[in-house]
Amino acid sequence: MAERRVWPMIVALLALGVLLLPLSQSLFGLRLTYTVRVVALGGSLLGALSGAVGCFAVLRRESLLGDALSHAALPGVAIGFLLAGRQLGALLVGAGIASWLGLRLVAAILRTTRIKQDAALGIVLVSFFAAGIALLTYIQSLPEASQAGLDSFIFGQAAAIIESDIALLGGVGLAVTLVLALLWKEFKLITFDADFASAGGLRGGLIDALLSTLIVVTIVLGLQLAGVILMVGMLIAPAIAARQWTHSLEQMVVLAAALGAFAGGSGAVISALDSDIPTGPMIIVVAFALVALSITLAPGRGVLWRQLRQRENRRNFRSRRLEPGA
Amino acid sequence: MMGLERALIELLLHFVTHDALNAFLRSPQHTASLVGCLIAVCGALLGTFLLLRGMSLTSDAISHTVLLGIVLAFMLMTGAGLEGDTASPWLILGAAAAGVGTVVLTEALHRSGLVRQDAALGLAFPLLFAIAVILVSRFVDDVHLDDDAVLVGEIGLAWANTNSHCFANCESLRITPEHPAAQQTRQCANCRELNISPRDERAEFREVCGNCGVYTPAQAWSAGLLDEVPTLVFFPKSITVMLVLTALTVGFVAVFYKELKLTTFDAALAKSLGFRPAALTYALMILVSLVAVGAFDAVGSILVIAFFIIPPAAAYLLTDRLSGMLLLSPIIGGAGAFFGYDLARGWLFGMLPVAEGIAALNAVFGLQLREVWDSSISASVVLTMFVIFVLVWILSPRYGLVVSAVRRANSRRRFDDQVVLAHIHNHQGTPSHAIELRAATLHQHFRWTPQKMNRVLMRLRALGFVSLEAGSAILTQRGDAHVHAFRKQLLVAHNIPDIDPTQP
Numbered sequence: 001m002a003e004r005r006v007w008p009m010i011v012a013l014l015a016l017g018v019l020l021l022p023l024s025q026s027l028f029g030l031r032l033t034y035t036v037r038v039v040a041l042g043g044s045l046l047g048a049l050s051g052a053v054g055c056f057a058v059l060r061r062e063s064l065l066g067d068a069l070s071h072a073a074l075p076g077v078a079i080g081f082l083l084a085g086r087q088l089g090a091l092l093v094g095a096g097i098a099s100w101l102g103l104r105l106v107a108a109i110l111r112t113t114r115i116k117q118d119a120a121l122g123i124v125l126v127s128f129f130a131a132g133i134a135l136l137t138y139i140q141s142l143p144e145a146s147q148a149g150l151d152s153f154i155f156g157q158a159a160a161i162i163e164s165d166i167a168l169l170g171g172v173g174l175a176v177t178l179v180l181a182l183l184w185k186e187f188k189l190i191t192f193d194a195d196f197a198s199a200g201g202l203r204g205g206l207i208d209a210l211l212s213t214l215i216v217v218t219i220v221l222g223l224q225l226a227g228v229i230l231m232v233g234m235l236i237a238p239a240i241a242a243r244q245w246t247h248s249l250e251q252m253v254v255l256a257a258a259l260g261a262f263a264g265g266s267g268a269v270i271s272a273l274d275s276d277i278p279t280g281p282m283i284i285v286v287a288f289a290l291v292a293l294s295i296t297l298a299p300g301r302g303v304l305w306r307q308l309r310q311r312e313n314r315r316n317f318r319s320r321r322l323e324p325g326a
Numbered sequence: 327m328m329g330l331e332r333a334l335i336e337l338l339l340h341f342v343t344h345d346a347l348n349a350f351l352r353s354p355q356h357t358a359s360l361v362g363c364l365i366a367v368c369g370a371l372l373g374t375f376l377l378l379r380g381m382s383l384t385s386d387a388i389s390h391t392v393l394l395g396i397v398l399a400f401m402l403m404t405g406a407g408l409e410g411d412t413a414s415p416w417l418i419l420g421a422a423a424a425g426v427g428t429v430v431l432t433e434a435l436h437r438s439g440l441v442r443q444d445a446a447l448g449l450a451f452p453l454l455f456a457i458a459v460i461l462v463s464r465f466v467d468d469v470h471l472d473d474d475a476v477l478v479g480e481i482g483l484a485w486a487n488t489n490s491h492c493f494a495n496c497e498s499l500r501i502t503p504e505h506p507a508a509q510q511t512r513q514c515a516n517c518r519e520l521n522i523s524p525r526d527e528r529a530e531f532r533e534v535c536g537n538c539g540v541y542t543p544a545q546a547w548s549a550g551l552l553d554e555v556p557t558l559v560f561f562p563k564s565i566t567v568m569l570v571l572t573a574l575t576v577g578f579v580a581v582f583y584k585e586l587k588l589t590t591f592d593a594a595l596a597k598s599l600g601f602r603p604a605a606l607t608y609a610l611m612i613l614v615s616l617v618a619v620g621a622f623d624a625v626g627s628i629l630v631i632a633f634f635i636i637p638p639a640a641a642y643l644l645t646d647r648l649s650g651m652l653l654l655s656p657i658i659g660g661a662g663a664f665f666g667y668d669l670a671r672g673w674l675f676g677m678l679p680v681a682e683g684i685a686a687l688n689a690v691f692g693l694q695l696r697e698v699w700d701s702s703i704s705a706s707v708v709l710t711m712f713v714i715f716v717l718v719w720i721l722s723p724r725y726g727l728v729v730s731a732v733r734r735a736n737s738r739r740r741f742d743d744q745v746v747l748a749h750i751h752n753h754q755g756t757p758s759h760a761i762e763l764r765a766a767t768l769h770q771h772f773r774w775t776p777q778k779m780n781r782v783l784m785r786l787r788a789l790g791f792v793s794l795e796a797g798s799a800i801l802t803q804r805g806d807a808h809v810h811a812f813r814k815q816l817l818v819a820h821n822i823p824d825i826d827p828t829q830p
Binding site: 058061062063064066067071109112113114115116118119120121122123125126127129130131133134137138141155229230232233236237240243244274276277278280281282284285288291295301302303 | 377380381382383385386390435438440441442444445447448449452453455456457459460463464628629631632634635636638639642643698699700701702704705706708709711712715719725727730
């Protein structure tokens with residue numbers, strides 16, 4: 001029952017998202033400059049991408065992996081800058097490689113020691129981040145460096161989004177969608193029962209690595225907008241919100257993408273209302289509001305529904321209309 | 327706080343002169359190392375329990391949300407017209423509240439049954455951090471909360487932020503116009519009113535004292551108004567803060583050692599025995615928040631989690647005892663803090679120059695990087711801790727990679743030996759003897775390479791377990807005894823009665 005309600009909701013969300021720009025224009029008297037529109041579009045694209053990919057991270061109980069990987073990207077950004085100068089491509093490739101190395105290091109610590117996942121993530125997170133900070137201070141000491149803007153990877157700087165970034169986000173988004181569609185069955189299997197997947201002859205390691213790569217790619221793209229600290233919120237908040245409304249993975253991924261796009265777009269628009277409100281944090285706040293809403297209101301699963309059901313049960317119990325076996 | 331500082335300095339002055347103390351504290355390296363070591367001790371002690379409880383990343387969450395507490399308290403203080411200072415009780419209260427708030431929010435999300443523990447943590451702290459960032463950029467226009475302070479702290483400047491304490495010649499100096507050091511100048515009293523120059527004949531003059539007022543001993547000495555030097559000690563504030571936190575942490579762990587141990591390893595048992603694990607968890611979280619805010623000035627809000635996570639993790643690979651971890655992890659953290667300063671100045675562990683590493687990179691890859699390494703101290707401390715962790719990971723005598731590899735190779739070798747011995751034992755003296763035990767074809771029965779078979783046979787012959795007779799491998803008396811001993815051991819271990827007919 002709850003399953004069928006999801007599709008209209010997704011459509012409504014998308015419609016609301018599309019209407020948001022003209023609506024905010026007429027309701028709040030907000031002048032939608034070109035920059036605001038570009039940032040809102042970028043936020044929506046990133047939100048959709050990270051929402052869809054984040055579902056797998058959440059379901060695989062790797063919610064905090066995103067946090068570690070986003071911090072781990074920083075030394076890659078710095079090394080990319082040292083080797084190639086301020087070219088976005090080099091910075092992103094560096095970030096991706098560093099982040100991926102961090103992932104391997106977490107796996108190595110887990111495989112060869114008795115240290116548990118939380119501590120392993122923490123070690124990689126803070127060591128890589130410290131390496132990044134040390135390299136950034138080194139870069140700042142270089143006389144010829146035009147290092148302005150590397151800091152934006154730490155805190156995120158949505159206002160710096162330009163059209164080419166949108167094209168990049170859109171292109172990568174399409175590629176990720178394609179990979180998800182092609183390997184849907186494999187991803188689903190490995191997410192819910194990795195042992196069964198391996199037993200069934202699936203190349204578990206390969207699919208696992210591919211899924212992790214998707215997460216790394218998403219994080220790296222999101223760094224510029226949300227920054228290393230808030231990226232984990234972008235990744236998991238839409239997925240957790242979507243999880244409350246449905247029990248099917250297909251619906252969850254699509255809904256998470258829609259919710260993420262909505263949070264990204266509206267966060268960007270709200271932050272445009274006041275020049276002092278930073279975009280990345282605002283997107284996170286909107287995303288969390290969606291989570292809070294979903295946890296309370298989601299039919300069947302939400303807190304409100306559960307309370308109503310409990311009250312009804314109690315009433316039934318009191319009036320002794322308890323059916324046998326119920 | 328001041329009284330405590332004074333008592334401490336008085337104690338120290340029994341051993342050293344105030345000049346030596348000042349000289350020691352005025353060195354950035356000494357103060358930075360001392361503060362770093364104190365943070366390391368606090369972090370390592372608390373982090374040990376976090377690690378064993380699987381809550382290491384809670385320190386990550388708390389250190390981020392402490393920023394929200396600091397910002398809120400900061401706003402309250404500036405709203406009430408107070409000066410913002412990170413040692414203020416309001417900030418400390420705010421930080422503790424934020425830390426507890428994080429844990430409460432996470433628990434609430436988790437307890438709703440709709441969100442898993444890790445996801446709840448991952449939701450709660452970006453939210454609180456995002457709110458803090460919005461508040462900072464929207465309402466706080468103070469340089470003190472800028473990006474760098476949040477990220478890396480200013481441990482290198484810890485020596486400069488001091489309280490002064492005076493121990494001799496401490497009378498504050500009042501300069502009156504009659505005082506011999508007073509600087510009297512003549513000023514025109516009515517020039518401005520009448521808009522005339524002082525040369526005008528209508529000008530009236532009066533004596534004005536340029537430096538009159540009340541001077542503290544420190545001010546008086548620096549203004550050159552004293553002949554006798556006051557005995558002043560300048561004590562860095564962060565050392566005091568961290569000393570108090572260290573005392574608090576050590577006291578907490580010492581007093582509640584038994585309870586902490588019990589709740590960490592078996593919370594259910596603790597509860598059934600009448601302890602209150604939840605209360606202890608909250609106490610632990612409050613302390614973590616306090617240490618995070620105390621260390622905020624020195625190392626910022628992100629790098630501080632290294633002090634909570636890395637040293638206990640390294641200690642965890644060295645020992646199986648809680649007391650051992652509590653002893654080792656502060657030492658590891660302290661070593662990281664101590665050598666970290668050297669790394670920031672370009673020397674890894676005080677021995678290996680980083681600049682030569684950069685030069686080597688330049689030479690090998692043809693880069694033109696600047697061959698001077700002068701880097702963030704707190705980041706270097708964390709990197710040093712990480713290097714120590716990796717060394718422990720590789721070399722730990724108990725769980726290290728090297729020892730594990732050796733152990734695995736040994737057991738593989740022992741397994742090979744046992745398999746071959748068992749094979750020979752089973753076929754020796756049976757009709758299939760000649761086929762099964764011919765040395766030249768023995769490897770086929772195990773599907774091994776001839777080389778591997780040769781290695782194993784050589785080893786077994788060297789041990790005196792196996793000998794070759796007419797091209798066949800047979801057990802020696804010693805080998806036979808070995809097989810029987812091993813067999814008996816297995817049977818006993820699995821509680822199976824011995825029915826070997828060949829045994830008497």
